[in-house]
Amino acid sequence: MRLTSRVVFQFFMSLLVATSILSLKQSRGFLSQVPLTISDSSSQVDEHFRDDSRNKTLVIITGTLRGGEKTWNTLYENVLDLNQADLALLLGAKPEKEKNSSLYQRAKYLWEFPEYSDWTDALNLITNNDTKWHVLLRHAFEVEQGTVGGGFYGGCKGHPGSGAIIFWIRWYLSNIIKEHSLHLKYDRFVLTRSDHYYLCEHDLSELDPNEVWLPSGEAWWGFTDRHVVAPAHKFLDVLNILPPVLQNPNYYLHYRKYNPLVRKHNFVDYPSAVNPEMIIKMRWAEDGIIPQYFGRTMFTCGVKGDGTRWRGMSGLRLEEGVYLKYEDEYKEAHHTCFDRNLTKALARHGGDPIV
Helix, strand or coil: CCCCHHHHHHHHHHHHHHHHHHHHHHCCCHHHCCCCEEEECHHHCCCCCCCCCCCCEEEEEEECCCCHHHHHHHHHHHHHHHHCEEEEEEEECCCHHHHHCHHHHHCCEEEEECCCCCCHHHHHHHCCCCHHHHHHHHHHHHHHCCCCCCCCCECECCCCCCHHHHHHHHHHHHHHHHHCCHHHHCCEEEEECCCEEECCCCCHHHCCCCCCEEECCCCCCCCCCCCEEEEHHHHHHHHCCHHHHHHCHHHHHCHHHHCHHHHHCCHHHCCCCCCHHHHHHHHHHHCCCCCEEECCCEEEEECCCCCCCCCCCCCCECCCCCEECCHHHHHHHHHHHHHHHHHHHHHHCCCCCCC
16 A cells, blocks of 8 residues: 555654653653743744854843843843853743744743742742741741831742742752753853843953852842843852752741851841842852842833733833833943943044044
């Protein structure tokens, strides 16, 4: 009997699918235990934008898609293209229409994490469902009432903000990186968000490649959680915020009193409620991570239709065509970029005044 090419094609496709399903069922790694969608979309990206043989930096956007195409174009120009960097997205499950965005088309790696109505369930995965750490939730709820700060457990039932979500995603990301040995493929990582508008070049070649770098400002008694640049050999430690806290709840319950690092880094004067920035500073101090700072070149913005778990955008539409979110960020980014542009302009004219 003669087989048509269509029949042969269908036979081999069925065989391929069956083999893939068997391989998936046999997987016993971390990523087989938690719902996850992973794909390498490098074939979808125009090679005009990226030469994989040279790209040693991976920029990772986590959380929610915000900011819009105008904002993302500044990422392409002032971060990805400038630094010959690859892009990865680690986002919650999205409607199909959002997957038509240029970010999805540009990304080399597309990862999705599950959403939870109560992120306490997600945090339980870190401790293999050992709930002893729930004492931290009860304590945090008590001290957050009427105090400045808070938000570290944001996303857990009864707690405002998104702190728990941010750090759970970082734990999730660390497992993806280890599972796929990305810390061996790339020399440097940039962990950031989708709603950063880059006013001018974020040139990584100006930053010591062996150091952890943060943009200036928005520290809130600790270290900002919105953007970090780290070498590959330190990146997993940079991400390792939540597991030690949940696995040692009694130690962290009254960390101001018992931890000498807290006194050394002036935590005694901080608000009684714990915010994400404070926890980052404490955990990094424990692991010996001392970040350096660069002049801020980006600001957080919004466009109509953006969702948020913490603070929405203002009603002020900026000259860049987006809406203001944090005034201090915006001013500092403009200050940094004005100085840089002026310096470059003077250099082009041999340092002489421009007339």
